[in-house]
Amino acid sequence: MTTTETMRFYDDPLAPVSAQFPLTRPGLATVDNTESPSGPETRPFGLRHVRVMPEPVVPAYEYSRDQQVSVSDDGSETPMVKLSPNMEWSSITDNDGDEGPSEDWGNDFTPDYPVQA
Amino acid sequence: MTVLIFAQDFDRSADQVVLKLNERNVPVLRIDTSWFPQKLTLNAELDGGRWVGELRTPHRSVALESLRSAWYRSPTAFEFPEGMNRAECEHANREAKLGFGGVLSSLPLCWVNHPNRAADAVYKPLQLAVAARCGLTVSRTLISNDPDGVRRFAKASKTGVINKALGTSRVLEEGVRKIGFTRRLTDEDLSDLRGIDVTLHQIQDWVEKDHEARVVVIGDKMFAVGIYAGSEASHADWRSDHDALSYGVLDLPSDVEKGLRAFMAEFRITYSAFDFVITPSGDWVLLESNPGGQYGWLESRTGVPLTDTLVDLLERGEPT
Secondary structure, three states, rough: OOOOHHHHHHOOOOOOOOHHEEEEEEOOOOOOOOOOOOOOOOOOOOHHHEEEEOOOOOOOOOOEEOOEEOOOOOOOOOEHHHHHOOOOOOOOOOOOOOOOOOOOOOOEOOOOOOOOO | OOOEEEEEOHHHHHEEEHHHHHHHHOOOEEOOEEEEEOOHHHEEEEEOOOEEEEEEOOOEEEEEEEEEEEEEOOOOOOOOOOOOHHHHHHHHHHHHHHHHHHHHOOOOOOOEEOHHHHHHHOOOHHHHHHHOOOEEEEEHHHOOHHHHHHHHHHHHOOOOOOOOOOOOOOOEEOOEEEEEOOOOOOHHHOOOOOOOOOOOOEEEEEOOOOOEEEEEOOOOEEOOOOOOOOEHHHHHHHHHHHOOOOOEEEEHHHHHHHHHHHHHHHHOEEEEEEEEEEEEOOEEEEEEOOOOOOHHHHHHHOOOHHHHHHHHHHHHOOOO
């Protein structure tokens, strides 16, 4: 691959996301950005009225690599969906979840700087 | 033949699909891309025109040639070991994207959805243009970073205008999570449009609504669920006040169904959740398509068989 091709593929802001194997932003990632809003001249208008969301409430669970589902953390390996079939499942938005309010997966998260464990 | 599911560990809808596949004795491998490279290994070798090999976790493995379908639900970013420097991490990330993504997306499976097509389908300006071409009604829309352009567009509107993000409306700053919802622009907003010029903004006509609907399309099946707002906030954006909502199953007008089928064919996707406004006169106006849209809570509220339908599609495994 030539330098020109490399530049076009990686650095062209109009390149389709599809060229980058899109991934979803980690929904429960730690909020490590402590910066304050910049100011009215430089803060995007679309962020003018954002409001603070409550921290997601995640029920205690473990991921069972055997069953390939989330299970209770009491050692019984009971799938969470069977343990509490009608629970409001908190995760991403104010009380997000597949059985309640949810944020749609965007698959638009293509970080240039990768995540490190 | 195995169903491959890309999902985060914590995902109730994915859990339900896994359990349902187990009930049907359909082999399934669930992975998250964040497991790569530390808990996920790929060995792929080109054999003629197809990649063959193995995808392996510490607990199970599957032959690439034994896959029948893949549900690209919500895979998250690769996670690399501590100790790598920034350049090494960026290199590793790039190679992983091109290698992992390249091999997997080349497999001739039933994709729900194919990652590249799903990625293209998240562009809302593209959605609106395709939807209009497919005969669906869309709202009058401006995408601009020109304050004067926004004022002109707003002045020409008969119903007022709203601002709605083109992507996620969630930001992380000041150590907290913040979210923005669709909101009608006031005269005060329009007299102070600072910040419009720093990036693009989507401005649309406010659509007078009787209620809203989410239409979930899974393969050739469509399910329309009405969403009825019970508060002022949820009337503007139902996501902002879920407790005030009620639901009901709707019949989908045939012209809307026809338009959605054309839309799905244009993007070559097999799953999407479409959001509509139903006007007081009964017209269906498309707001957006969510190729990774949530559906579980609609099934819970109304009983529409979304999980079963998705599992049917994955089990059949007809290449897309």
